Amino acid sequence: MALTRCPLMAEEILKLSQTWSQPFTSLRRVQERMQDLSAASQLQAWRYATTGQGGARLYYKLTLTGYRTVMQDDQIEPPTKRFFREISPGRHRHQRALSQFIVQTYLAAHFRGIKVTDFHPENTFRIDCGERPLWPDARFTLTLPNGSQLSYCVELDNSTESVLSYKSADSILSKMQRYLLDLVVTPQPYRVLFPITGSADRLQHIVDLARQLTDGRSFSPFYVVLLDDYLADLDAFFRPCFHSPQNKNIPLLRSQARQFQIHSAVLATPVAL
Structure with a gap:
């Protein structure tokens, strides 16, 4: 099910499994399971073009057979045309950063007893606004312990698009303008998160x-x-x-912090991953 959200490396699966009732106990166990599922035609793997410690890492995706196994539907079709395909090298850096963000979101939610619901992977949630729709990198809802729900769209920024451009539909300006148009008519407000892989200067330009x-x-x-x-x-x-136009260095859930204060003593104890 985790691989319906985004491609993952074995290290990310090991980390994410800490939110499961039966987590993996070692990276080796993850790799063995991935090999077994690949041999059963449930998964497929490729290597990221980016290198780091240990060399280029494998990332895993579901096959159509695996997707139908997870969804328990022998007729279901993939949510996008490229859902099962190898990622083009030009998108590797973007995908690695996006997968990291998604894994961390599920870990943070689990840590506080928050449920992540209504998750939409990259390019599967369409927002009609003006002449060109928006396709967020992810869309999800956080359901808090008191039952309140907060929805978010994610626009990961790798400094590959212009911040201020009136011509490019992919500029940060264009995306923000279209989100503001949608928020005027949508019945339920949401926030748009911009995780930045670049510098603090880039972050400040987007906040400005x-x-x-x-x-x-x-x-x-x-x-x-x-x-x-x-x-x-x-x-x-x-x-x-987090940074917003009105505030800097603030938590994402600052206005919801009061309902979690009774757990502060417990949550102060680090959790080993």
């Missing part, structure tokens, strides 16, 4: 743009965060690493 576009509004939907800061703490939802 959000401030210009939302000046005078009582609700600003845009939250920006350096990806490394988001990944640095298991309690990522309450780490003061």
Whole structure:
């Protein structure tokens, strides 16, 4: 089921499994399971073009057979045309960062007893707004212990698109403008998260743009965060690493913090991954 959300490396599956009732106990066990599932035509694997410690890593995707096994539907079709295909090398950096963000989100939710629901993988949630629709990198809802629900769209930024461009439909400006159009008509408000893999200067440029576009509004939907800061703490939802047009260094769930205070003593104990 985790692989219906995004491609994952064995290391990410090991980390994510800590949120499961029966987690993996070692990286070797993960790799053995992936080999077994690949041999059974449930999974397929390729190598990322990017290298790091240990060389290029394998990432895993479901096959059509595996997807139908997970969904328990022998007739279901993939959500996108490229869902089972190898990722083009030009998208490797983007996908690795997005997968890291998604894994961390599930870990942070599990740590606080929050449920991640209504998850939509990259390019599967369409938002009609103006002449060109938006296709977020991810869309999900957090269901808090008190029953309240908060929805988010994710726009991961690898510094490959212009921040301020009136011509490019993929610029940060264009995306923010279209999100603001949708938020005028949508019955349920949501926030748009911009995880940044670039520099603090890049983050500040995006925050400044959000401030210009939302000046005078009582609700600003845009939250920006350096990806490394988001990944640095298991309690990522309450780490003061997010930036909005009105505030900097704030937690994502700051207005919901009160309902979690009774658990603070327990949550202060680090959880080994």
